[in-house]
Amino acid sequence: MTDYDVLRVFCGPDGGYGNELGVVRDGSLLPGRDDRQALAGKLGFSETVFVDDPERGVIDIYTPTLRLPFAGHPCVGTAWLLDVPELVTPAGVVGARQDGEFSWIEARAQWAPPRTLRQYPSAAEVDALDVPPPGEWVYAWAWEDEAAGRIRARAFPGRGDGIDEDEATGAAALLLTDRLGRALNITQGRGSQILTAPQPHGWTEIGGRVRLER
Structure with a gap:
């Protein structure tokens, strides 16, 4: 089984709740889209992220059934995990920052x-x-x-x-x-x-x- 981290994103004030997210830090272990989709389906999280370049923040996002050009909770969680100033997604470059207990991203509605x-x-x-x-x-x-x-x-x-x-x-x-x-x-x-x-x-x-x- 490919190694992956599990995060909870958008936790409540007491640290509870939040949406689970799977993050494969070494995306090179599964370079093919079919393999990534299969793992995302097997893990069963609402989204799973594959990190293709941790320094530049290049990521690839999958639900159990499809690939997404952008998604909010995966970007918030992965930006926090990698501690990078931006993420590169198929939709565009997502700005990121940390502010105390909160992880923030900046994106466009379209x-x-x-x-x-x-x-x-x-x-x-x-x-x-x-x-x-x-x-x-x-x-x-x-x-x-x-x-x-x-x-x-x-x-x-x-x-x-x-x-x-x-x-x-x-x-x-x-x-x-x-x-x-x-x-x-x-x-x-x-x-x-x-x-x-x-x-x-x-x-x-x-x-x-x-x-x-x-």
Whole structure:
């Protein structure tokens, strides 16, 4: 079995929750896309990252069933793990920085895969949602405190690959921030925390806590 690290990305204030991420630090061990896809499917994380150049931050991202040009929680987690100022993804160069307990990346909304952003009247209604059948990728959200920018969200990939609900999804938070045009403090899943902040010239920062599981 290829060696890999397991991180939890977008942890809550107490260090709990967060979305698991697999990172293969030596991508040269599996250079082929088919082999990478097979390992990502076997590991079963919502995303697995293969690092092709740790010094330059060149990475390759896979879900259990497909390759992604960009994804939020893999970039936040891998930037923290490699401690680099940027990551090079197929979508573009992602800026990265560390600020105390938070790892931040800077990306563009057009890099994110399509998502259905579905607003609900209350956080309680989001909490009560059942997992929808496979189909569209749904980011369900509601204001907890609109004045403070606090949001309750849940994410349903709808891919039919065994990931019924994503605990924390940076790309969807990026799209929502771009739509609303303001900084957000998102509680997603069981208790993960995602922070976002619009930046000049169409960029958005996404930040969260990262923990090394093993």
